[in-house]
Amino acid sequence: xxxxxxxxxxxxxxxxxxxxxxxxxxxxxxxxxxxxxxxxxxxxxxxxxxxxxxxxxxxxxxxxxxxxxxxxxxxxxxxxxxxxxxxxxxxxxxxxxxxxxxxxxxxxxxxxxxxxxxxxxxxxxxxxxxxxxxxxxxxxxxxxxxxxxxxxxxxxxxxxxxxxxxxxxxxxx
Amino acid sequence: xxxxxxxxxxxxxxxxxxxxxxxxxxxxxxxxxxxxxxxxxxxxxxxxxxxxxxxxxxxxxxxxxxxxxxxxxxxxxxxxxxxxxxxxxxxxxxxxxxxxxxxxxxxxxxxxxxxxxxxxxxxxxxxxxxxxxxxxxxxxxxxxxxxxxxxxxxxxxxxxxxxxxxxxxxxxxxxxxxxxxxxxxxxxxxxxxxxxxxxxxxxxxxxxxxxxxxxxxxxxxxxxxxxxxxxxxxxxxxxxxxxxxxxxxxxxxxxxxxxxxxxxxxxxxxxxxxxxxxxxxxxxxxxxxxxxxxxxxxxxxxxxxxxxxxxxxxxxxxxxxxxxxxxxxxxxxxxxxxxxxxxxxxxxxxxxxxxxxxxxxxxxxxxxxxxxxxxxxxxxxxxxxxxxxxxxxxxxxxxxxxxxxxxxxxxxxxxxxxxxxx
Numbered sequence: 001x002x003x004x005x006x007x008x009x010x011x012x013x014x015x016x017x018x019x020x021x022x023x024x025x026x027x028x029x030x031x032x033x034x035x036x037x038x039x040x041x042x043x044x045x046x047x048x049x050x051x052x053x054x055x056x057x058x059x060x061x062x063x064x065x066x067x068x069x070x071x072x073x074x075x076x077x078x079x080x081x082x083x084x085x086x087x088x089x090x091x092x093x094x095x096x097x098x099x100x101x102x103x104x105x106x107x108x109x110x111x112x113x114x115x116x117x118x119x120x121x122x123x124x125x126x127x128x129x130x131x132x133x134x135x136x137x138x139x140x141x142x143x144x145x146x147x148x149x150x151x152x153x154x155x156x157x158x159x160x161x162x163x164x165x166x167x168x169x170x171x172x173x
Numbered sequence: 174x175x176x177x178x179x180x181x182x183x184x185x186x187x188x189x190x191x192x193x194x195x196x197x198x199x200x201x202x203x204x205x206x207x208x209x210x211x212x213x214x215x216x217x218x219x220x221x222x223x224x225x226x227x228x229x230x231x232x233x234x235x236x237x238x239x240x241x242x243x244x245x246x247x248x249x250x251x252x253x254x255x256x257x258x259x260x261x262x263x264x265x266x267x268x269x270x271x272x273x274x275x276x277x278x279x280x281x282x283x284x285x286x287x288x289x290x291x292x293x294x295x296x297x298x299x300x301x302x303x304x305x306x307x308x309x310x311x312x313x314x315x316x317x318x319x320x321x322x323x324x325x326x327x328x329x330x331x332x333x334x335x336x337x338x339x340x341x342x343x344x345x346x347x348x349x350x351x352x353x354x355x356x357x358x359x360x361x362x363x364x365x366x367x368x369x370x371x372x373x374x375x376x377x378x379x380x381x382x383x384x385x386x387x388x389x390x391x392x393x394x395x396x397x398x399x400x401x402x403x404x405x406x407x408x409x410x411x412x413x414x415x416x417x418x419x420x421x422x423x424x425x426x427x428x429x430x431x432x433x434x435x436x437x438x439x440x441x442x443x444x445x446x447x448x449x450x451x452x453x454x455x456x457x458x459x460x461x462x463x464x465x466x467x468x469x470x471x472x473x474x475x476x477x478x479x480x481x482x483x484x485x486x487x488x489x490x491x492x493x494x495x496x497x498x499x500x501x502x503x504x505x506x507x508x509x510x511x512x513x514x515x516x517x518x519x520x521x522x523x524x525x526x527x528x529x530x531x532x533x534x535x536x537x538x539x540x541x542x543x544x545x546x547x548x549x550x551x552x553x554x555x556x557x558x559x560x561x562x563x564x565x566x567x568x569x570x571x572x573x574x575x576x577x578x579x580x581x582x583x584x585x586x587x588x589x590x591x592x593x594x595x
Contacts, residue, residue: 031262031265031318032265035265035315038311054295054296054297055296055297055300055362057297058297058300058301058304059300061301061304061305061307061308062300062303062304062307065304065308065311066304066307066308066310066311066340067307067337067340069311070307070310070311070314070333070336070337071337073311073314073315073318073333074314074330074333074334074337077314077317077318077326077329077330078330130296131296131297132296132297132361132362133359133360133361136360
């Protein structure tokens with residue numbers, strides 16, 4: 001079977017992701033921004049598929065594109081759009097932004113140049129057909145890693161966000 | 174080229190697994206054409222069944238017993254003027270029906286009509302189906318928002334809340350079925366392997382751990398009605414309150430896309446229910462009426478069904494009033510019956526029937542669920558919105574979580590007993 005993960009598809013999907021991310025931050029209308037963000041998320045699900053990680057792609061679609069963004073849109077539909085056109089879209093912190101961008105690109109370039117020695121040369125080719133089972137084993141199997149505790153601790157973070165949202169919503173009543 | 178095409182015929186996997194592009198395209202076209210024909214048929218069937226349940230005749234004028242009514246409706250919809258409201262968000266308004274139809278049809282990529290009769294088999298089959306069908310709500314929300322009008326906005330708000338809250342109960346029920354697959358070897362999310370696990374365990378998951386599997390199927394079959402916005406949960410398009418809900422501003426061809434997507438989505442979730450709990454393409458009574466002889470008897474079923482339909486056509490042709498105006502109808506019905514009879518005879522051939530029976534049993538089971546949809550619609554009154562939310566969050570969700578916990582407990586019961594009695 002010929003592999004689907006050809007450079008053509010990589011550049012296509014990455015291009016879609018980058019363009020829709022740019023559309024997302026430049027659009028004034030928040031609903032348009034959210035729709036562009038959905039395209040970005042779906043494109044990154046495609047990137048997961050190219051890495052032979054179908055389970056991650058599925059979760060990306062279910063959780064982000066299907067769940068969280070629906071809630072986003074749900075709230076945004078009720079926002080009054082007219083006053084958003086009056087508000088300033090870009091703030092004036094260009095010096096700080098330049099500093100941030102430079103340091104980030106410096107980090108990436110350093111990683112690319114120096115990383116050849118420290119990082120592994122090739123990634124482990126995970127078999128696509130056993131990807132889901134592999135994740136399950138990493139989570140629950142006592143012999144192959146027992147990440148379920150770390151996983152649950154991370155999910156407490158989300159619980160904190162839920163509690164915070166409830167507290168903030170309660171205060172106004 | 175020719176050897177490439179013929180080479181697939183000797184394999185016994187889906188075209189996606191074989192990596193054969195030609196047959197993939199053929200299967201995609203066949204599946205999508207089949208789904209579209211199914212939608213057209215459902216349109217006629219629903220109106221006819223509901224009419225008879227309400228002691229009416231239903232469509233009778235276009236073709237014999239209204240058989241050509243859906244085609245007439247489709248023609249009318251295509252010719253009808255396609256309006257876009259002046260204050261609508263043009264791009265989003267245009268994209269909403271496209272998004273709905275795309276997601277509804279995409280789910281059929283992994284639906285297994287038989288061991289080899291699926292477009293492809295994915296490692297994440299069930300997650301893919303649930304995920305892609307949950308993207309359909311985006312189209313509904315986009316349609317409601319882009320119309321820039323009160324009724325559609327309220328309709329899409331309702332549908333967003335409804336679909337998000339019923340999805341949770343639905344996914345929990347799916348989890349319980351997926352856990353059952355791990356009872357024989359390694360668990361799996363792939364649609365084809367789930368059916369094969371039921372084959373190896375000699376049980377449909379509706380009857381596994383007796384009340385548990387059936388409860389999961391019950392939860393799923395309630396949640397899937399809410400998920401597809403059908404009566405009695407059709408609040409997003411409640412006519413008496415919201416005119417037509419989220420597609421109030423749509424007309425003509427774009428409205429028909431919403432219609433197409435609704436029925437394709439109904440078939441998709443029914444296909445999930447059939448695959449997970451009712452043994453997919455497996456024939457009924459594999460244990461009670463097992464053995465090679467019964468296999469042969471059951472493989473005659475598709476041909477006999479077509480012959481029965483042909484006989485019905487003949488009976489109704491004979492009973493039709495001998496008037497001049499009815500002559501075209503009578504000839505048409507007789508010709509339809511002849512075609513059905515021919516198909517039935519072809520399906521009786523040994524070479525054909527072993528390949529057709531998988532598809533037949535799958536379609537029959539999905540058809541049963543589609544009939545239930547119609548039955549519910551003409552039986553139950555519509556829920557109020559707060560009642561809908563109460564059912565979703567306070568009844569279905571706790572039951573589905575309990576089902577997951579019970580499945581896990583019953584699944585490891587031997588280990589549990591061993592731990593207690595040690």
